[in-house]
Amino acid sequence: MPVFRLHRLFKVSDAIEDPTNGLLMIVGDGRRRCALLVDELLGQQQVVAKNLGEGMGKVQGVSGGAILGDGCIGLILDTPELVALARQNGTVSIRKEDLLPQQIAAA
């Protein structure tokens, strides 16, 4: 399964880069799956998906936004697009020797 380093696509400078320190969130588009390297899982909630305003145009990997309980905006990832991206750039996968033994067992 490809590991997708989301912080590279999104150019987040202070993200966790070592897969053994972060979390791998496995997502799928129905047929294929990939693992997204994320810093932290915050929870699960129901939201209303909105677009990011006509003026923003299409942002690769983001399908829209949602207004959260505190009034801030959360971005909604475009999972099929991310899976497709992860599949086409083989370069984002981590090497097997980077993994800890228990992770190889889990994969």
Add this chain to the structure above:
Amino acid sequence: MNNVTTTNTAQTGAATSHGGKFLSFFLKDEEYGIEILKVQEIIGMLPITRVPRTPEYVRGVINLRGKIIPVTDLRSRFEMEEQEVTTETCTIVVQAGGLEIGVIVDKVSEVMDIPISEIEDVPSFGTDVNADFLLGIGNANGRVRLLLDIDKVLLTREIVEIHSSNAGIDA
């Protein structure tokens, strides 16, 4: 690359053939004006959610009473140095080419009437801002303001990006 876009946005540019009311605001030490008819409202700074893979000057999106709109930092758009947010920093929500977009400026000043006789053509040098983005230079109450063509400022480069990203997907 910028040259290509001028024709795309030409039809959205406002006519300079008439004067009218302009909202003036400051960026750095310079005073600018935008047509008041393009201005929807002026709000303080709201929490901004950064959106990845957008140009540097697009600060992100804000929640405007339940509607998500993008915000652009005009200083960054004109490649001026950044400034910390102060109590005077504010967001002008404008209607540019039918789109609602927030524009961050240092402070807003006033609304003034500038008759066409007081608007002069843009000299081709000597301003911080690309002359393509200007409607003209307005003179009112003894002060000079650079009158921005806000449609061009906000839409020009985005059109290029949309086109080029579409090309990338097709290729």
